Amino acid sequence: MTNINKYNESFITSLQVTGEQLTSLTYQSVEGWDSVGHMNLIAVLEEVFDIMMETDDIIDLSSYEKGKEILTTNYDIEF
Amino acid sequence: MDKLLANKNVVLTGCLRGIGKTTMEVFARNGANIFACAQYQDIDFENTIQKLSAENGIWIKPIYFDLSDIESIKTGMRMIISEKVQIDGLVNIAGMVYNGLFQMTSIEKMKEVFEIDFFSQMLITQYISKIMMKYKSGSIVNIASIAGIDGNPGQVAYSAAKAALIGSTKTISIELGQYGIRVNALAPGVILTDMTRALPEDKFNNLIKKAEIPRAGEPEEVAKVLLYLISDLSSYITGQIIRVDGGIG
Numbered sequence: 001m002t003n004i005n006k007y008n009e010s011f012i013t014s015l016q017v018t019g020e021q022l023t024s025l026t027y028q029s030v031e032g033w034d035s036v037g038h039m040n041l042i043a044v045l046e047e048v049f050d051i052m053m054e055t056d057d058i059i060d061l062s063s064y065e066k067g068k069e070i071l072t073t074n075y076d077i078e079f
Numbered sequence: 080m081d082k083l084l085a086n087k088n089v090v091l092t093g094c095l096r097g098i099g100k101t102t103m104e105v106f107a108r109n110g111a112n113i114f115a116c117a118q119y120q121d122i123d124f125e126n127t128i129q130k131l132s133a134e135n136g137i138w139i140k141p142i143y144f145d146l147s148d149i150e151s152i153k154t155g156m157r158m159i160i161s162e163k164v165q166i167d168g169l170v171n172i173a174g175m176v177y178n179g180l181f182q183m184t185s186i187e188k189m190k191e192v193f194e195i196d197f198f199s200q201m202l203i204t205q206y207i208s209k210i211m212m213k214y215k216s217g218s219i220v221n222i223a224s225i226a227g228i229d230g231n232p233g234q235v236a237y238s239a240a241k242a243a244l245i246g247s248t249k250t251i252s253i254e255l256g257q258y259g260i261r262v263n264a265l266a267p268g269v270i271l272t273d274m275t276r277a278l279p280e281d282k283f284n285n286l287i288k289k290a291e292i293p294r295a296g297e298p299e300e301v302a303k304v305l306l307y308l309i310s311d312l313s314s315y316i317t318g319q320i321i322r323v324d325g326g327i328g
Contacts, residue, residue, distance in 0.1 A: 043212060052160050054153075055205050 082110030093173030097272035101298035156206035168309035196240035252318035261317035268324025291326025
């Protein structure tokens with residue numbers, strides 16, 4: 001599975017959203033992405049990419065697009 | 080008696096002396112592998128670690144950082160994370176005491192005390208609890224103080240920081256319970272350490288007089304309660320503040 005597929009699947013499974021919703025997805029824009037959903041998402045991302053995210057990055061991950069930027073810049077994950 | 084922490088990996092802060100050093104010794108005797116956090120490198124400390132490791136068939140890894148320096152703490156935590164091992168226990172022991180009446184304690188000094196006695200504990204707990212969340216298991220104990228519960232004249236900054244630690248212990252225990260992580264605090268009374276030896280003699284004696292058991296506690300008497308709280312013996316205890324004070328108050 002490619003990194004972008006892993007990334008998308010993490011959002012879909014942990015936030016209970018569809019693939020069509022992903023690109024415009026922001027924190028608290030859907031019911032599933034509340035604070036609890038956010039921590040579930042972080043746990044899944046850490047698991048699938050084998051990383052441990054810093055608290056600052058967890059707070060900054062405010063959208064689907066921002067998440068890609070954080071993973072690329074701070075964790076060397078290529079999309 | 081079985082070793083209560085056999086095969087468990089534990090992070091302890093403040094291992095150079097006092098309650099931290101004694102806890103490291105008690106945990107080592109009970110089979111724990113230990114990330115022993117300390118403020119600075121010290122030859123006696125490293126000799127103690129080597130001796131404890133050899134005697135108990137465990138590993139102890141020193142991790143050095145300064146609680147007043149956030150970047151230094153982060154570096155220390157990243158070293159622990161890079162080991163990629165499960166962490167079963169965290170005891171936040173390191174801290175500072177500051178004595179000063181309310182009207183004689185500057186806001187700058189209060190911030191300094193909070194930095195060391197509260198914010199650094201929060202940062203360490205954020206890092207270590209992330210590892211515990213991954214494994215859905217763990218026990219965290221914060222060393223608070225009876226001053227954080229009862230107040231203590233001349234310790235406004237210290238007691239307020241410890242009260243903050245107590246409040247956060249309760250909230251974090253609620254948030255992390257779903258991940259199988261227990262979070263408790265231990266509130267020592269007068270324990271014979273360098274910190275309490277720094278108290279004025281009359282204050283020290285007055286505090287001891289208030290206890291039902293009229294003496295100061297030994298660090299080992301605190302360490303044994305920590306052993307209980309980190310071990311599986313306390314598997315259904317969370318969000319609690321345990322006084323170890325000989326019955327003060």
